[in-house]
Amino acid sequence: MNQQTKLNSQGQEHEQQQTSAQQTQQASAREFATPEELLRHDALHTPVPPTIAQRLQESISKGPAQARPWWKRLLGGSNQ
Amino acid sequence: MAERKSSDAPQASVRGSRDLKTAVPAAANRSDAPLDALGESEFADLYTEHSRAIYYLALRLLSDPQKAEDATHDVFLKAFRKMHQFRGESSWRTWLYRIAINHCRNLQQAWNDRQMLTNADEAVWENAAAKTDSPLRVLETKELGQRIQAALDGLPHEYRLLLLLVADERLSYEQVGTLTEQSPDAVRGKLHRARRAFAVLFQQSA
Numbered sequence: 618m619n620q621q622t623k624l625n626s627q628g629q630e631h632e633q634q635q636t637s638a639q640q641t642q643q644a645s646a647r648e649f650a651t652p653e654e655l656l657r658h659d660a661l662h663t664p665v666p667p668t669i670a671q672r673l674q675e676s677i678s679k680g681p682a683q684a685r686p687w688w689k690r691l692l693g694g695s696n697q
Numbered sequence: 698m699a700e701r702k703s704s705d706a707p708q709a710s711v712r713g714s715r716d717l718k719t720a721v722p723a724a725a726n727r728s729d730a731p732l733d734a735l736g737e738s739e740f741a742d743l744y745t746e747h748s749r750a751i752y753y754l755a756l757r758l759l760s761d762p763q764k765a766e767d768a769t770h771d772v773f774l775k776a777f778r779k780m781h782q783f784r785g786e787s788s789w790r791t792w793l794y795r796i797a798i799n800h801c802r803n804l805q806q807a808w809n810d811r812q813m814l815t816n817a818d819e820a821v822w823e824n825a826a827a828k829t830d831s832p833l834r835v836l837e838t839k840e841l842g843q844r845i846q847a848a849l850d851g852l853p854h855e856y857r858l859l860l861l862l863v864a865d866e867r868l869s870y871e872q873v874g875t876l877t878e879q880s881p882d883a884v885r886g887k888l889h890r891a892r893r894a895f896a897v898l899f900q901q902s903a
Contacts, residue, residue, distance in 0.1 A: 649832060650833075651833075652891075655899075665748050665769070
Protein backbone atom coordinates (compact mmCIF):
# COMPACT_ATOMS: atom_id res chain seq x y z
CA MET A 618 0.00 0.00 0.00
CA ASN A 619 2.78 2.26 0.96
CA GLN A 620 4.54 1.34 -2.25
CA GLN A 621 1.41 2.20 -4.24
CA THR A 622 1.17 5.57 -2.50
CA LYS A 623 4.83 6.20 -3.17
CA LEU A 624 4.44 5.29 -6.85
CA ASN A 625 1.40 7.51 -7.17
CA SER A 626 3.32 10.29 -5.56
CA GLN A 627 6.26 9.76 -7.88
CA GLY A 628 3.91 9.65 -10.85
CA GLN A 629 2.34 12.93 -9.83
CA GLU A 630 5.75 14.47 -9.38
CA HIS A 631 6.77 13.20 -12.80
CA GLU A 632 3.64 14.69 -14.37
CA GLN A 633 4.26 17.96 -12.60
CA GLN A 634 7.82 18.01 -13.84
CA GLN A 635 6.67 17.29 -17.39
CA THR A 636 4.03 20.02 -17.19
CA SER A 637 6.56 22.39 -15.76
CA ALA A 638 9.04 21.56 -18.52
CA GLN A 639 6.35 22.04 -21.16
CA GLN A 640 5.38 25.37 -19.67
CA THR A 641 9.00 26.44 -19.63
CA GLN A 642 9.41 25.42 -23.24
CA GLN A 643 6.21 27.17 -24.24
CA ALA A 644 7.28 30.27 -22.40
CA SER A 645 10.66 30.38 -24.07
CA ALA A 646 9.51 29.56 -27.59
CA ARG A 647 10.01 32.52 -29.88
CA GLU A 648 9.37 33.33 -33.46
CA PHE A 649 11.70 35.32 -35.66
CA ALA A 650 10.48 36.71 -38.93
CA THR A 651 13.92 36.66 -40.50
CA PRO A 652 17.31 35.06 -39.85
CA GLU A 653 18.66 38.52 -39.05
CA GLU A 654 16.24 38.84 -36.15
CA LEU A 655 17.38 35.49 -34.86
CA LEU A 656 21.04 36.47 -35.20
CA ARG A 657 20.37 39.79 -33.49
CA HIS A 658 18.75 37.97 -30.60
CA ASP A 659 21.65 35.53 -30.44
CA ALA A 660 24.21 38.33 -30.52
CA LEU A 661 22.47 40.12 -27.68
CA HIS A 662 22.67 36.97 -25.57
CA THR A 663 26.24 36.11 -26.44
CA PRO A 664 28.51 37.60 -23.78
CA VAL A 665 31.90 38.98 -24.69
CA PRO A 666 34.57 37.16 -22.64
CA PRO A 667 35.96 39.63 -20.09
CA THR A 668 39.44 38.23 -20.67
CA ILE A 669 39.62 40.05 -24.00
CA ALA A 670 39.73 43.45 -22.33
CA GLN A 671 42.30 42.22 -19.83
CA ARG A 672 44.52 40.82 -22.57
CA LEU A 673 44.06 43.97 -24.59
CA GLN A 674 45.14 46.11 -21.69
CA GLU A 675 48.27 43.97 -21.25
CA SER A 676 49.06 44.08 -24.94
CA ILE A 677 48.64 47.83 -25.11
CA SER A 678 50.80 48.42 -22.07
CA LYS A 679 53.54 46.12 -23.40
CA GLY A 680 53.33 47.10 -27.03
CA PRO A 681 55.00 49.92 -28.93
CA ALA A 682 53.78 53.40 -28.29
CA GLN A 683 50.95 54.57 -30.45
CA ALA A 684 52.21 56.38 -33.51
CA ARG A 685 51.68 60.11 -33.60
CA PRO A 686 48.97 61.39 -35.91
CA TRP A 687 50.17 62.36 -39.38
CA TRP A 688 49.24 66.00 -38.79
CA LYS A 689 51.38 66.13 -35.65
CA ARG A 690 54.31 64.71 -37.56
CA LEU A 691 53.70 67.21 -40.33
CA LEU A 692 53.59 70.13 -37.94
CA GLY A 693 56.84 69.02 -36.47
CA GLY A 694 57.98 68.77 -32.92
CA SER A 695 61.09 67.25 -31.50
CA ASN A 696 59.50 64.62 -29.32
CA GLN A 697 59.48 61.98 -32.03
CA MET B 698 20.60 56.27 -45.95
CA ALA B 699 19.25 54.90 -42.70
CA GLU B 700 16.92 52.70 -44.64
CA ARG B 701 16.58 49.71 -42.41
CA LYS B 702 16.71 50.92 -38.90
CA SER B 703 13.98 49.95 -36.51
CA SER B 704 13.08 51.26 -33.11
CA ASP B 705 13.81 48.00 -31.33
CA ALA B 706 17.48 48.06 -32.18
CA PRO B 707 19.20 47.12 -28.94
CA GLN B 708 22.17 49.34 -29.57
CA ALA B 709 20.57 52.10 -31.55
CA SER B 710 20.35 54.34 -28.54
CA VAL B 711 24.10 54.53 -28.15
CA ARG B 712 24.79 55.86 -31.63
CA GLY B 713 26.75 59.04 -31.42
CA SER B 714 26.46 59.17 -27.69
CA ARG B 715 29.42 60.39 -25.75
CA ASP B 716 28.11 58.85 -22.59
CA LEU B 717 28.47 55.29 -23.78
CA LYS B 718 28.93 53.64 -20.46
CA THR B 719 25.49 54.68 -19.34
CA ALA B 720 23.85 54.34 -22.72
CA VAL B 721 24.87 50.74 -23.36
CA PRO B 722 22.15 48.42 -22.08
CA ALA B 723 22.78 47.17 -18.58
CA ALA B 724 22.70 43.55 -19.72
CA ALA B 725 25.51 44.27 -22.14
CA ASN B 726 27.64 45.90 -19.50
CA ARG B 727 27.16 43.03 -17.11
CA SER B 728 28.49 40.45 -19.47
CA ASP B 729 31.05 42.57 -21.23
CA ALA B 730 34.61 43.17 -20.31
CA PRO B 731 35.44 45.22 -17.25
CA LEU B 732 35.11 48.73 -18.59
CA ASP B 733 37.76 50.23 -16.44
CA ALA B 734 40.34 47.70 -17.57
CA LEU B 735 41.30 49.88 -20.50
CA GLY B 736 41.15 53.12 -18.62
CA GLU B 737 38.95 56.13 -19.07
CA SER B 738 39.78 56.78 -22.63
CA GLU B 739 38.12 57.10 -25.97
CA PHE B 740 39.50 53.74 -26.87
CA ALA B 741 37.78 52.19 -23.87
CA ASP B 742 34.55 53.77 -25.07
CA LEU B 743 35.18 52.38 -28.51
CA TYR B 744 35.71 48.94 -27.07
CA THR B 745 32.63 49.16 -24.91
CA GLU B 746 30.44 50.20 -27.79
CA HIS B 747 31.65 47.81 -30.45
CA SER B 748 33.25 44.77 -28.80
CA ARG B 749 30.01 42.80 -28.73
CA ALA B 750 29.43 43.26 -32.45
CA ILE B 751 33.02 42.43 -33.36
CA TYR B 752 33.19 39.41 -31.08
CA TYR B 753 29.91 38.05 -32.40
CA LEU B 754 31.01 38.48 -36.00
CA ALA B 755 34.30 36.71 -35.28
CA LEU B 756 32.55 33.96 -33.34
CA ARG B 757 30.14 33.17 -36.12
CA LEU B 758 32.69 33.54 -38.90
CA LEU B 759 35.34 31.41 -37.21
CA SER B 760 32.98 28.97 -35.46
CA ASP B 761 35.26 28.80 -32.46
CA PRO B 762 34.97 30.80 -29.20
CA GLN B 763 38.71 30.73 -28.49
CA LYS B 764 39.61 31.83 -31.99
CA ALA B 765 36.94 34.51 -31.79
CA GLU B 766 38.40 35.75 -28.53
CA ASP B 767 41.88 35.90 -30.03
CA ALA B 768 40.56 37.59 -33.15
CA THR B 769 38.63 40.21 -31.19
CA HIS B 770 41.74 40.97 -29.16
CA ASP B 771 43.83 41.27 -32.32
CA VAL B 772 41.26 43.43 -34.11
CA PHE B 773 41.06 45.94 -31.27
CA LEU B 774 44.82 45.95 -30.79
CA LYS B 775 45.20 46.66 -34.49
CA ALA B 776 42.56 49.36 -34.19
CA PHE B 777 44.37 50.91 -31.23
CA ARG B 778 47.61 51.06 -33.16
CA LYS B 779 45.95 52.46 -36.25
CA MET B 780 43.58 54.88 -34.59
CA HIS B 781 45.61 57.80 -35.87
CA GLN B 782 44.92 56.63 -39.42
CA PHE B 783 41.17 56.87 -38.99
CA ARG B 784 40.00 59.87 -41.00
CA GLY B 785 36.31 59.67 -40.26
CA GLU B 786 35.40 58.71 -43.82
CA SER B 787 33.37 55.84 -42.43
CA SER B 788 31.85 55.17 -39.06
CA TRP B 789 33.97 53.60 -36.35
CA ARG B 790 31.71 50.58 -36.57
CA THR B 791 32.34 50.13 -40.27
CA TRP B 792 36.06 50.69 -39.80
CA LEU B 793 36.25 48.04 -37.08
CA TYR B 794 34.16 45.64 -39.13
CA ARG B 795 36.55 46.04 -42.04
CA ILE B 796 39.52 45.19 -39.84
CA ALA B 797 37.64 42.22 -38.40
CA ILE B 798 36.53 40.88 -41.76
CA ASN B 799 40.05 41.11 -43.16
CA HIS B 800 41.50 39.52 -40.04
CA CYS B 801 39.06 36.62 -40.09
CA ARG B 802 39.60 36.19 -43.81
CA ASN B 803 43.32 35.87 -43.24
CA LEU B 804 42.72 33.31 -40.53
CA GLN B 805 40.52 31.22 -42.73
CA GLN B 806 42.97 29.58 -45.06
CA ALA B 807 40.10 28.04 -46.91
CA TRP B 808 38.99 31.46 -48.03
CA ASN B 809 40.65 31.04 -51.41
CA ASP B 810 38.08 28.54 -52.57
CA ARG B 811 35.57 31.43 -52.40
CA GLN B 812 32.87 28.80 -51.91
CA MET B 813 31.15 29.65 -55.12
CA LEU B 814 27.53 28.69 -55.28
CA THR B 815 26.57 25.88 -57.57
CA ASN B 816 23.27 25.60 -59.34
CA ALA B 817 22.58 22.49 -57.34
CA ASP B 818 22.87 24.44 -54.08
CA GLU B 819 20.52 27.10 -55.32
CA ALA B 820 18.03 24.52 -56.52
CA VAL B 821 17.94 22.83 -53.14
CA TRP B 822 17.19 26.08 -51.37
CA GLU B 823 14.70 27.29 -53.95
CA ASN B 824 12.75 24.04 -53.78
CA ALA B 825 12.61 24.31 -50.02
CA ALA B 826 11.00 27.72 -50.22
CA ALA B 827 7.57 26.56 -49.09
CA LYS B 828 8.96 25.47 -45.75
CA THR B 829 11.10 28.51 -45.19
CA ASP B 830 8.67 31.30 -45.88
CA SER B 831 7.20 30.88 -42.42
CA PRO B 832 8.85 32.51 -39.40
CA LEU B 833 11.66 30.70 -37.64
CA ARG B 834 10.17 29.27 -34.48
CA VAL B 835 12.77 28.33 -31.93
CA LEU B 836 13.06 27.32 -28.33
CA GLU B 837 15.55 29.29 -26.35
CA THR B 838 17.79 26.48 -25.29
CA LYS B 839 21.48 26.10 -24.83
CA GLU B 840 21.57 24.44 -28.23
CA LEU B 841 20.25 27.48 -30.03
CA GLY B 842 23.71 28.90 -30.55
CA GLN B 843 24.91 25.57 -31.87
CA ARG B 844 22.01 25.37 -34.32
CA ILE B 845 22.70 28.88 -35.54
CA GLN B 846 26.37 28.05 -35.95
CA ALA B 847 25.59 24.84 -37.81
CA ALA B 848 23.30 26.70 -40.20
CA LEU B 849 25.84 29.47 -40.77
CA ASP B 850 28.63 26.94 -41.30
CA GLY B 851 26.60 25.38 -44.09
CA LEU B 852 26.31 28.66 -45.95
CA PRO B 853 28.74 30.00 -48.50
CA HIS B 854 31.02 32.50 -46.80
CA GLU B 855 29.50 35.40 -48.68
CA TYR B 856 25.98 34.62 -47.46
CA ARG B 857 27.18 34.09 -43.91
CA LEU B 858 28.95 37.43 -43.83
CA LEU B 859 26.00 39.17 -45.44
CA LEU B 860 23.52 37.88 -42.89
CA LEU B 861 25.78 38.74 -39.98
CA LEU B 862 26.33 42.29 -41.20
CA VAL B 863 22.71 42.92 -42.11
CA ALA B 864 21.72 41.64 -38.67
CA ASP B 865 23.51 44.67 -37.24
CA GLU B 866 20.84 47.32 -37.47
CA ARG B 867 23.42 50.05 -37.17
CA LEU B 868 24.66 49.27 -40.67
CA SER B 869 22.77 50.44 -43.72
CA TYR B 870 22.62 48.34 -46.88
CA GLU B 871 25.03 50.82 -48.39
CA GLN B 872 27.54 50.22 -45.59
CA VAL B 873 27.08 46.47 -45.88
CA GLY B 874 27.67 46.84 -49.60
CA THR B 875 30.87 48.79 -48.98
CA LEU B 876 32.13 46.16 -46.57
CA THR B 877 31.33 43.31 -48.93
CA GLU B 878 32.40 45.22 -52.05
CA GLN B 879 29.10 45.27 -53.88
CA SER B 880 26.17 47.57 -54.51
CA PRO B 881 23.26 47.94 -52.08
CA ASP B 882 21.01 46.39 -54.72
CA ALA B 883 23.28 43.38 -54.93
CA VAL B 884 23.13 43.12 -51.15
CA ARG B 885 19.34 43.09 -51.25
CA GLY B 886 19.27 40.45 -53.98
CA LYS B 887 21.73 38.14 -52.29
CA LEU B 888 20.16 38.69 -48.92
CA HIS B 889 16.93 37.16 -50.15
CA ARG B 890 18.76 33.99 -51.16
CA ALA B 891 20.88 34.01 -48.03
CA ARG B 892 17.78 34.15 -45.83
CA ARG B 893 16.24 31.25 -47.66
CA ALA B 894 19.39 29.17 -47.48
CA PHE B 895 19.80 29.89 -43.78
CA ALA B 896 16.20 28.94 -43.05
CA VAL B 897 16.59 25.60 -44.81
CA LEU B 898 19.81 24.79 -42.99
CA PHE B 899 18.44 26.00 -39.66
CA GLN B 900 15.41 23.74 -39.97
CA GLN B 901 17.66 20.82 -40.85
CA SER B 902 19.70 21.41 -37.72
CA ALA B 903 16.68 20.88 -35.43
